[in-house]
Amino acid sequence: MLFNANKVYDRQVIEGIGHYLQSTTADWDVYLEEDCLARLNNLDNWEVDGIIAYFDDPVMQSALSDLDIPVMG
Numbered sequence: 001m002l003f004n005a006n007k008v009y010d011r012q013v014i015e016g017i018g019h020y021l022q023s024t025t026a027d028w029d030v031y032l033e034e035d036c037l038a039r040l041n042n043l044d045n046w047e048v049d050g051i052i053a054y055f056d057d058p059v060m061q062s063a064l065s066d067l068d069i070p071v072m073g
Contacts, residue, residue, distance in 0.1 A: 002036045002053035002060065010054055017052065043067060 001017060003010040021028055033039055040063040050070035055061050064071045 001030060002051060002064075004036070004054060004057075007054075013052075013054075 001014060003014055005011055005014065020026070021030075037057065037059055040059065043063055044067075048069060050072065051064065051067070053060060053064060053071065053073050055064075055073040064073075
């Protein structure tokens with residue numbers, strides 16, 4: 001999940017995903033970064049099956065557009 005936790009809407013999305021994870025047996029690894037934009041330069045090295053992200057930032061859009069994994073926003 002790549003969201004800006006300083007924004008109310010993004011926090012609500014994170015909270016909703018957290019509620020979903022608590023209510024199921026889904027096996028997700030969730031990583032929290034203080035500044036997710038600072039870690040975009042090595043997205044190709046992440047060993048993930050998909051990404052849920054916010055797309056209101058052009059830098060984020062550009063970084064995610066070339067990935068070969070499912071990206072949802």
